[in-house]
Amino acid sequence: MCDSSPPLSGMVMKKGAMLLCLGLALLTTPVISAENAAKTAPAAGLLDQKSGVVERFLQRSETLQQDKARSESVQKEVERIRQLHKDAQAARQANDLAKAQALLDKAVSSVLTLSRQLADPAKQAWLHKAHYEDLQEGVAAFEQSYLRHQQATDGKEKGSVDLDKVHGLVNQAKELAASQNYEKANPLLAQARDMLVKGLKGMLNAKTLVYDLKFATPADEYKYELDRAASLESLVRMALTGGKVSGPDQKRVMELTAKSQEMNLQGRSLAASQDYKGAISVMEKSNELLIQALRAAGMPVF
Amino acid sequence: MRGMIGLMALMLTYSVALAPAADPAAAPNTVNTFNRLMTNKLQRNLPPMEDGIHDPANEGTAMLQRPKDAFGTMAPSNGGNYVNWVESLKKGSINPRYNKDDPTEEAVVFDLDIVREVKGTMPDVVYPHDRHTQWLDCSNCHPDIFIPEKGKNQISMAQIIMGQKCGVCHGKVAFPVSECRLCHSKTKK
Numbered sequence: 001m002c003d004s005s006p007p008l009s010g011m012v013m014k015k016g017a018m019l020l021c022l023g024l025a026l027l028t029t030p031v032i033s034a035e036n037a038a039k040t041a042p043a044a045g046l047l048d049q050k051s052g053v054v055e056r057f058l059q060r061s062e063t064l065q066q067d068k069a070r071s072e073s074v075q076k077e078v079e080r081i082r083q084l085h086k087d088a089q090a091a092r093q094a095n096d097l098a099k100a101q102a103l104l105d106k107a108v109s110s111v112l113t114l115s116r117q118l119a120d121p122a123k124q125a126w127l128h129k130a131h132y133e134d135l136q137e138g139v140a141a142f143e144q145s146y147l148r149h150q151q152a153t154d155g156k157e158k159g160s161v162d163l164d165k166v167h168g169l170v171n172q173a174k175e176l177a178a179s180q181n182y183e184k185a186n187p188l189l190a191q192a193r194d195m196l197v198k199g200l201k202g203m204l205n206a207k208t209l210v211y212d213l214k215f216a217t218p219a220d221e222y223k224y225e226l227d228r229a230a231s232l233e234s235l236v237r238m239a240l241t242g243g244k245v246s247g248p249d250q251k252r253v254m255e256l257t258a259k260s261q262e263m264n265l266q267g268r269s270l271a272a273s274q275d276y277k278g279a280i281s282v283m284e285k286s287n288e289l290l291i292q293a294l295r296a297a298g299m300p301v302f
Numbered sequence: 303m304r305g306m307i308g309l310m311a312l313m314l315t316y317s318v319a320l321a322p323a324a325d326p327a328a329a330p331n332t333v334n335t336f337n338r339l340m341t342n343k344l345q346r347n348l349p350p351m352e353d354g355i356h357d358p359a360n361e362g363t364a365m366l367q368r369p370k371d372a373f374g375t376m377a378p379s380n381g382g383n384y385v386n387w388v389e390s391l392k393k394g395s396i397n398p399r400y401n402k403d404d405p406t407e408e409a410v411v412f413d414l415d416i417v418r419e420v421k422g423t424m425p426d427v428v429y430p431h432d433r434h435t436q437w438l439d440c441s442n443c444h445p446d447i448f449i450p451e452k453g454k455n456q457i458s459m460a461q462i463i464m465g466q467k468c469g470v471c472h473g474k475v476a477f478p479v480s481e482c483r484l485c486h487s488k489t490k491k
Contacts, residue, residue, distance in 0.1 A: 049365045056361075134441065141445035148451065194410075197440050201412050208415040211452050228421065231458030238463060284421075291422065300482055301424065 047092065050104040054085045057111040074114065081110050128182035132173070135189035139170060142196035149203050161199035166192045218276035222267075225283035229264055232290035233257075239297035252296045260289035347373065347383050382477040388433045398437065411435045417488055418457070426488040 061078050088103035146161060169192040176185035215221040236257055239245060245253060263286035271279035294301045347369040350356040356363040369383065376396065377389035390396050401407035416429040434443075444450045447470055455467070462469035462479055469479070477484060 043371060045371065046367060049367060052365050134446075137445055138441045141450055142440070145450040193441070197410065197412075201410070204412075204414045206413050208417055209452070210417045211419065213419045213421060224421075227456055227458065231460040234458075234460035235463070238460070287422070300480070 044097075047088075047097065047100055047104060050101070050108050051085070051088065054081060054088075054104065054107045054111055057115065058082055058085065074117065077110060077114050081107050081114070084110070125180070125182070128186060129180075131186050132177055132182040132189065135173075135186060135193060136170075139166070139189055139193045139196065142193055142200065146196050146199050146203075149200065153203065160202075161195050166195055169195075218280060219271075222271050222276045222279050222283065225267070225280055225287060228287050229260075229283060229290065232287055232294065235299065236290060236293050236297065239294060239299050245297045249296050249298070253293045256289045256293035256296060260286045260293065263289065379477065381481040382473075383475075387437075387476065391436055400439075409436050410440070412440070420486070424482075425486040426490060427485050428487050429485075 058078070058081065084103050084107035088100045088107065091097075091100040091103060143163075143166065150160075169188045173185040173188040173192075176182070176188070213224075215224065236253065240250065240253060263282050267279045267282040267286060270276075270282060291301050348354075349368045349370075350363045350366040351358045356366065373383065373385050377386040377393055378384055379386035379389075387396075391398075399405055399407075400409045412431045412435045414431040416431070418427040418429065420426055447467060448455050457467045459479065461467050462472060465473065468485070473479060
């Protein structure tokens with residue numbers, strides 16, 4: 001996923017970035033709609049939280065000023081945030097909580113924008129690269145999906161996408177990525193992905209796709225039953241580890257599970273001798289016993 | 303960076319290796335500890351400092367809004383965190399930003415149902431894209447969680463309870479698997 005210099009593995013960093021995004025989203029997203037906001041005064045706790053975000057930023061910004069030469073526009077923005085915060089405090093003192101909240105929302109929004117601008121460039125570069133890789137995977141997956149659905153309808157369905165343009169955007173993005181300019185490459189890939197999604201939407205909107213249980217071969221169906229058995233066995237273990245199954249029920253669960261496992265072995269043996277139809281039949285019965293075990297353990301299988 | 307709610311869910315993907323089925327009772331007793339919407343009712347919607355999800359040592363955690371304050375105005379539900387999120391969105395009780403960088407961007411709602419037939423007595427599963435895409439961007443799920451192709455995704459209830467596939471969100475921030483009928487909703491012919 002990433003071969004440059006992130007301090008942690010790709011997945012962990014991704015989650016870290018997501019956590020950051022979550023925090024930002026929670027802080028910027030109004031919890032109640034504007035319509036409802038007019039009806040209900042903002043809670044003091046929420047105002048405290050927003051005010052806290054702004055105060056912490058302002059404190060940090062003073063430290064940053066000592067470390068870095070700051071551009072005039074950043075300085076101006078910090079001053080604007082400081083003023084919004086002061087005005088919000090004044091509005092709060094005057095008991096105009098709605099006004100205080102509106103001012104704090106503006107301040108928090110600016111804090112987040114500015115925080116991004118002042119973020120660690122190395123981390124930003126890594127995030128752009130990770131996003132580039134995600135976008136690449138997305139474009140490839142959606143293009144395959146688009147082509148499959150178009151083929152299935154002989155191209156009669158709406159939603160035609162200019163694939164040459166998509167490929168052009170992808171190639172441009174690749175060139176930019178080759179010179180490490182992921183920040184500029186990403187909007188191009190996002191545009192390509194959005195074109196494909198729009199095309200898929202044109203073909204599939206207001207439709208129902210059925211993923212049926214028609215198996216290509218008995219071996220495939222046997223594999224499905226094996227997977228099902230593994231899932232059901234896991235569910236039985238989970239039910240028992242919950243600690244809510246009484247002694248007699250637990251005994252019944254264990255009996256059913258043991259019987260099921262005997263049949264499971266029979267099924268595997270039949271499959272080993274290429275008798276897939278026989279194996280499927282036995283596995284279905286084995287799995288039914290596991291479902292009975294789940295019911296005995298109190299799981300809602302109907 | 304679209305579909306922030308989906309990203310919330312992705313933070314908490316875990317996998318736990320399961321022992322062979324020989325002794326069901328010997329399995330680890332931690333399988334549901336992160337499946338927070340299936341915990342005891344009293345342990346749901348705890349303040350961020352106490353919920354076992356957020357880091358209580360992080361000063362930012364104390365600034366997060368408490369779920370009980372946030373959920374007060376929303377449409378109620380009997381399961382999970384007691385919020386009917388779809389209804390809350392429909393009613394306008396919440397108005398999540400689709401793109402954190404662009405307050406004007408609107409969701410690309412995709413009205414496509416996927417019916418997934420299942421063996422056994424349980425009704426088939428219906429996956430409605432429309433109510434998911436009101437919150438999420440396509441890229442939140444495709445292709446990392448679900449490859450957009452029939453037959454390419456093995457999905458089981460065990461995986462979901464373990465926080466994979468649908469369980470990336472359901473059981474954490476969306477209704478839990480105890481609400482069987484919400485997904486197993488298509489009666490077999």
